[in-house]
Amino acid sequence: MRLDRKDLIALEDLSRAEIELILDTSLSFREISQREVKKVPILRGKTVVNLFFEPSTRTRASFELAEKRLSADSLSVSASHSSVEKGESLIDTVRNIHAMRIDFLVIRHSSSGAARCLADRLDSSIVNAGDGFHEHPTQGLLDLFTIKERLGRIGGLRVLIVGDILHSRVARSDIWGLTKLGAEVAVCGPPTLIPPGLDELGVAAHHNLDEALVGADAVIVLRLQKERHTENFLPSLREYSALFGLTAERLRRTKREIIVLHPGPMNRGVEIAQEVADGPNSVILDQVTNGVAVRMAVIYLLAGGESSGAAHAH
Amino acid sequence: MERLTLIKGARIVDPASGRDEVGDLLVVGGRIAERGASAVGAQVIDARGLVLMPGGIDIHVHLREPGREDEETIESGSRAALHGGFTSVACMPNTEPALDDQGAIRFVRARAEEAGLARVHPIGAITVGREGKRLTEFGEMVAAGAVAFSDDGDSVADAGLERRAFEYARMFGVPLISHCEDKSLSAGGVMNEGRMSTRLGLRGWPTVAEEIVIARDIALAEYTGGRLHVAHVSSAGGVDLVRRAKARGARVTAETTPHYLTLTEDDLAGYDTRFKVSPPIRTAADREALVAGLADGALDAIASDHAPHADFEKDLEFDRAPFGLVGLETTLGLVLEALVRPGRLPLPAAIERLTVGPARVLGLPLGALAPGAVADLTLFDPEATWRVDPAEFFSLSRNSPFAGRTLRGRVTAVLVGGETRFRDGEFFPKRSA
Numbered sequence: 001m002r003l004d005r006k007d008l009i010a011l012e013d014l015s016r017a018e019i020e021l022i023l024d025t026s027l028s029f030r031e032i033s034q035r036e037v038k039k040v041p042i043l044r045g046k047t048v049v050n051l052f053f054e055p056s057t058r059t060r061a062s063f064e065l066a067e068k069r070l071s072a073d074s075l076s077v078s079a080s081h082s083s084v085e086k087g088e089s090l091i092d093t094v095r096n097i098h099a100m101r102i103d104f105l106v107i108r109h110s111s112s113g114a115a116r117c118l119a120d121r122l123d124s125s126i127v128n129a130g131d132g133f134h135e136h137p138t139q140g141l142l143d144l145f146t147i148k149e150r151l152g153r154i155g156g157l158r159v160l161i162v163g164d165i166l167h168s169r170v171a172r173s174d175i176w177g178l179t180k181l182g183a184e185v186a187v188c189g190p191p192t193l194i195p196p197g198l199d200e201l202g203v204a205a206h207h208n209l210d211e212a213l214v215g216a217d218a219v220i221v222l223r224l225q226k227e228r229h230t231e232n233f234l235p236s237l238r239e240y241s242a243l244f245g246l247t248a249e250r251l252r253r254t255k256r257e258i259i260v261l262h263p264g265p266m267n268r269g270v271e272i273a274q275e276v277a278d279g280p281n282s283v284i285l286d287q288v289t290n291g292v293a294v295r296m297a298v299i300y301l302l303a304g305g306e307s308s309g310a311a312h313a314h
Numbered sequence: 315m316e317r318l319t320l321i322k323g324a325r326i327v328d329p330a331s332g333r334d335e336v337g338d339l340l341v342v343g344g345r346i347a348e349r350g351a352s353a354v355g356a357q358v359i360d361a362r363g364l365v366l367m368p369g370g371i372d373i374h375v376h377l378r379e380p381g382r383e384d385e386e387t388i389e390s391g392s393r394a395a396l397h398g399g400f401t402s403v404a405c406m407p408n409t410e411p412a413l414d415d416q417g418a419i420r421f422v423r424a425r426a427e428e429a430g431l432a433r434v435h436p437i438g439a440i441t442v443g444r445e446g447k448r449l450t451e452f453g454e455m456v457a458a459g460a461v462a463f464s465d466d467g468d469s470v471a472d473a474g475l476e477r478r479a480f481e482y483a484r485m486f487g488v489p490l491i492s493h494c495e496d497k498s499l500s501a502g503g504v505m506n507e508g509r510m511s512t513r514l515g516l517r518g519w520p521t522v523a524e525e526i527v528i529a530r531d532i533a534l535a536e537y538t539g540g541r542l543h544v545a546h547v548s549s550a551g552g553v554d555l556v557r558r559a560k561a562r563g564a565r566v567t568a569e570t571t572p573h574y575l576t577l578t579e580d581d582l583a584g585y586d587t588r589f590k591v592s593p594p595i596r597t598a599a600d601r602e603a604l605v606a607g608l609a610d611g612a613l614d615a616i617a618s619d620h621a622p623h624a625d626f627e628k629d630l631e632f633d634r635a636p637f638g639l640v641g642l643e644t645t646l647g648l649v650l651e652a653l654v655r656p657g658r659l660p661l662p663a664a665i666e667r668l669t670v671g672p673a674r675v676l677g678l679p680l681g682a683l684a685p686g687a688v689a690d691l692t693l694f695d696p697e698a699t700w701r702v703d704p705a706e707f708f709s710l711s712r713n714s715p716f717a718g719r720t721l722r723g724r725v726t727a728v729l730v731g732g733e734t735r736f737r738d739g740e741f742f743p744k745r746s747a
Contacts, residue, residue: 012513089630111631112515113585120584132633134515169515196518197509 001308003301007119007126010135011176019180022297023145025307029300030293032069043070043303048104049097050076052129053090056108058264058288059129059139063106066295072104090114091121098122104299107131112169125302133167139263140173142294144181146287147218150259155182158215160206162244163222163271164193164233170263174220175203188212189244192233209244213254220261221246224271237270247273251281259283316343318356319732324366324693329666330682339366341689344732348685361693364726365661368669368681369401369690374466374491374545374569374617375642377403377434379425380418381410386622386710388422392431393708394620394642396736399725401432401690402673402680403620403642406466407439414439414450419458430744431735433690435461435676437491440479446470449479456486461676464491466545467592469527471497476531480540487677489541489567492531494552495593499523504633506594510579516632519594521549528552532559532566543675544568546619548593550603557612567675569615570604572641572648577601577715585632588715591619592637605658608667615672616664618645622711640709644702646694647721655722661696689732698724 001021011019032040048067052060060076067074079093094105104125107115112132119126130136148154159178165171165187178185179202187194188206198205206212213219224240234240251258260272260282268274277284301307319341327334340347340356372395378386386394388405395403405422407413413422419436426434438460442448444467452463463483469492470476476490483490500523505511507518528544532555535542547553547570556568577595589595607613621638628635649668653659659667673681680690702719704712728736735742 089626091629109631111633113632116585117631132515133517172513172515195512196507197512200509 002304002306005302008137008298008302009115009119009126009128011137011140011173011180012135014180016180019141019144019177021307022141022294022301023148025297025301026141026145026290026294029296030290032296033289033292039069039071041071042300042305043067043072046072046103046303047101048072048074048106048299049102050074050106050129051079051094051097051108052076053079053107053109054130056129059108062288062291063129063295066292066299069292070296070299072299091117094118094122098124104302127298127302130169132169133172134169135173136169137173138291138295138298139170140177141298142287142291143174143220143261143263144177145290145294146261146283147259149286149290150283151217154178157183157217159183159185159218159220160212160216161185161187161220161222162209162212162246163189164224164228165189165198165222166193166195167225168222171222175201179203186212190234193228209246210250210253213250213258216254216256216258218259218261219246221272223263223265224267226267241270245271245273246276248275248279251276257281261287264288317732318342318353319359319729320353320356321359321361321366321691321693324361324364326366326683327662327665328368328683329662330670331684333683334662339683341729341732344689346683346685346687346689359693359727363695363697364693365696367665367692367694368683369692369728369730370399370646370668371402371672371678371681372400372618372620372642372645373404373615373672373676375403375405375620376408376622376638377405378409378622380421384710385624388425388434389429389431390708390710391620391642392426392429392434393741395432396728396741397708397725398643399646399692399694399728400642401692401728401730402435402678403432404435404437404461404676406464407437408444408467412439412444413437414442414444416451416454416458419455419460423459431741432730435459435678437462437464437466439463440465440470440490441475444468446472446475449475449482452482452486452488456488460488461678462489462491462543464493464545466491466493469493469495469497473530473534477534477538480534480538480542484538484540489543489675491543491545492527493545494524494527494531496523496526499526503594504590505582506579506596508579508597510582514582514585519592521551521596521600524549524593525551525555528555532564535566536562536564539565541565542567546571546574546593546617547604547607547613548574548596548600550600553603553607553612557607557610560612567614568612569617569672569675570608570613571617571619572645573639573715574604575601575608575616576648576652581715586715587628587630587632587635588639588713590632590635590637591621591639605653609659609663614667614675616645616649616667617672618642620709622709623713625712628713638713640704640707640711640714642709643707644714644716644721646725647700647702647723648716650696650723651721689729691729692725693727694723694725696723698722700724
């Protein structure tokens with residue numbers, strides 16, 4: 001099977017079959033990262049530019065490694081907003097890079113819709129590495145991959161997302177991906193950080209973490225930006241932590257084996273306790289490992305690769 | 315000898331008098347003649363199959379002069395107005411510099427006079443530099459030709475200052491036009507807050523940010539005896555506040571725009587910045603409430619909120635692009651296609667909200683076809699359909715979300731003061747003496 005798409009902008013756009021294709025292909029690619037020679041020649045001669053308008057360590061490193069392991073030529077550019085302040089628009093900046101004849105552009109930008117805007121204007125493939133509060137589709141995919149790896153399936157699972165849903169592109173990608181694959185998704189956080197209209201997506205909203213955890217199979221803990229309390233979304237990190245921090249005691253009370261995910265970077269002691277982050281139920285480092293494989297699969301499939309071809313690359 | 319023009323065989327729609335019949339209209343010396351006056355020697359305009367209405371009056375446009383003459387000038391905006399069937403426009407003071415003293419008001423009037431096309435009625439700023447701090451000289455500006463005051467683009471955030479503005483404006487009988495937005499609630503929002511802002515991950519500008527200022531300004535108008543006109547109502551709650559205030563006898567009027575009457579937040583799904591306006595386009599329920607408000611008279615006027623922007627400034631990431639769309643040349647077509655044709659608003663009611671309704675808001679002696687009235691007239695073909703192509707606009711800007719839509723009603727001729735200023739795509743400016 002092939003992925004008949006130029007770009008990956010949002011999980012909202014993908015069908016269930018397309019998501020499953022990416023997850024299956026990712027499984028083949030994960031094996032490559034476990035070899036001694038972690039490289040396959042399948043994207044030799046292709047050029048990928050990682051254009052990051054926001055700081056990022058993990059996502060950028062993950063994309064770079066994925067590209068290198070596919071033998072693509074890759075270049076990472078940290079573009080600050082200074083080029084915008086100098087009067088150059090995003091579209092102009094990207095048109096200049098595009099004029100250097102590139103095949104893929106991976107973009108991280110603080111404006112929701114930025115990746116879509118470029119995809120509509122350029123003929124190279126655009127991979128959204130996070131746009132504003134909109135989506136972070138490769139993070140969503142690696143979350144799906146990790147949950148499926150641990151629990152064997154997605155359909156029928158109950159997944160809880162805890163934290164700042166309003167400002168989270170990860171939450172939106174997770175919600176689309178999980179619901180498309182048949183999971184039951186709920187969110188939990190203070191009403192100030194829960195956006196309107198989630199019920200239309202089939203997502204229930206909770207404000208009591210202990211109640212919300214009842215019956216959950218997996219919990220995705222979101223990073224809380226520390227500036228949220230200065231914007232009066234919450235009174236203090238202390239109270240946030242007391243109400244919504246995921247502690248070992250809270251997990252114990254559920255009497256269930258709930259796996260714990262976090263997109264990183266973590267604020268230990270705020271949204272997640274140390275012993276949970278490093279505990280037996282945590283799959284947080286698996287997420288990071290799987291991220292490289294998922295990104296390899298995405299770029300490979302967008303380049304026109306076949307799911308069976310990935311296996312032959314071994 | 316006074317010039318005579320006879321418009322023959324048109325469907326004459328004059329909402330002010332309730333007249334709606336096929337007939338002839340004679341113009342003598344720039345004014346509507348008495349019925350039965352002699353038409354001997356008149357120049358005849360064959361208007362069979364056309365609708366003849368009072369010249370359209372758009373009380374909310376941005377002409378960008380002075381400051382951004384690359385986006386619009388008073389002359390280009392006047393051409394766009396005539397092409398859209400409007401003989402009068404009222405222009406907002408958020409220019410660079412702002413229209414906040416009599417010199418600026420005189421400048422606008424002089425430029426409009428030089429253009430010799432449409433009537434341009436300047437609106438003065440409420441506060442100096444539109445900074446929300448000090449009142450401008452209303453008296454001098456009214457004497458120079460200002461018809462109302464507004465800090466459009468912003469609310470006057472300080473309620474105490476807004477109160478003084480209402481009180482002071484009473485002396486001159488002019489309304490304050492309020493852009494109703496509490497910025498602590500709109501808080502950097504770029505689209506309606508709701509299910510679509512959640513999906514798109516864009517900051518929401520909730521309806522309550524509009525409603526709370528409408529409610530405040532109604533209370534201030536009632537308390538001071540001042541006159542309030544609410545600009546570009548976008549929400550069901552906003553219409554309801556105006557309707558209830560009117561029922562109490564408050565001196566309140568209100569307008570909405572063609573885009574709030576025809577679009578919904580779902581149209582923003584592709585992050586197309588041409589749909590980015592302030593206040594934002596809201597839900598289908600809000601749109602229906604606005605149509606109902608127009609029909610029952612809660613809303614007095616349809617205004618375009620014509621807001622030209624250069625392509626290179628509008629073609630940005632959604633949250634960085636400026637608010638606004640160009641509307642002068644699509645308003646009539648949208649109203650006819652989306653409201654009149656499906657029977658949601660009778661033609662005379664639609665014309666009322668485009669002519670005498672807005673004239674009353676600003677106290678202009680225009681918008682009616684009574685004998686002796688100024689002969690500002692628009693003729694349009696109600697059956698002609700056309701496809702919106704912004705390249706054909708006379709506006710200098712192209713930022714229309716309606717590009718590609720098929721609309722109805724082509725303006726064929728526009729007379730200002732009895733003189734033909736636009737006919738079949740050609741302009742005939744008044745030559746200055």
